Amino acid sequence: xxxxxxxxxxxxxxxxxxxxxxxxxxxxxxxxxxxxxxxxxxxxxxxxxxxxxxxxxxxxxxxxxxxxxxxxxxxxxxxxxxxxxxxxxxxxxxxxxxxxxxxxxxxxxxxxxxxxxxxxxxxxxxxxxxxxxxxxxxxxxxxxxxxxxxxxxxxxxxxxxxxxxxxxxxxxxxxxxxx
Numbered sequence: 001x002x003x004x005x006x007x008x009x010x011x012x013x014x015x016x017x018x019x020x021x022x023x024x025x026x027x028x029x030x031x032x033x034x035x036x037x038x039x040x041x042x043x044x045x046x047x048x049x050x051x052x053x054x055x056x057x058x059x060x061x062x063x064x065x066x067x068x069x070x071x072x073x074x075x076x077x078x079x080x081x082x083x084x085x086x087x088x089x090x091x092x093x094x095x096x097x098x099x100x101x102x103x104x105x106x107x108x109x110x111x112x113x114x115x116x117x118x119x120x121x122x123x124x125x126x127x128x129x130x131x132x133x134x135x136x137x138x139x140x141x142x143x144x145x146x147x148x149x150x151x152x153x154x155x156x157x158x159x160x161x162x163x164x165x166x167x168x169x170x171x172x173x174x175x176x177x178x179x
Contacts, residue, residue, distance in 0.1 A: 014041075015044060016135070017137045018135065019095075021163050021166050027170075042137075042138045045139050046141070049143055052066075063146060068140075068151035070150065074154060087130045089165040092165030134158040
């Protein structure tokens with residue numbers, strides 16, 4: 001929630017490429033904003049992961065799975081690829097609906113950060129056991145870079161599926177808003 005209240009007035013506080021795509025599909029941002037936003041989001045994710053890597057390995061420990069997103073044997077609960085796809089799609093879809101609704105001009109002012117933060121908390125509680133929670137391709141990319149190997153080979157799911165869920169949410173929201 002603090003990010004929304006700290007940076008919302010500057011960038012909309014969306015630090016997530018899926019959110020950027022969903023907002024574009026929902027008519028909230030222009031196409032020219034997509035590439036700079038996504039480049040910044042991925043660069044920020046990698047910088048944050050680098051800081052965590054330095055901390056985690058600061059005592060000589062290995063990074064282990066570094067909370068990278070995974071399915072099958074790399075899922076915290078050993079969930080299948082299909083379970084991961086459904087989880088990431090539905091969680092990202094719902095997250096975008098909350099974002100679009102809470103930030104709509106007709107929504108009560110000043111509560112968007114709270115609604116979005118609480119929704120993201122619930123999403124994490126539901127999906128950490130399944131995939132370690134992506135809903136954010138920048139987060140997934142940054143962790144996978146440091147883990148390599150299996151995390152890179154499964155990364156496609158954690159880019160494609162959140163973007164698809166967010167894009168559909170943008171379309172759905174725009175459709176119902178125009179009614």
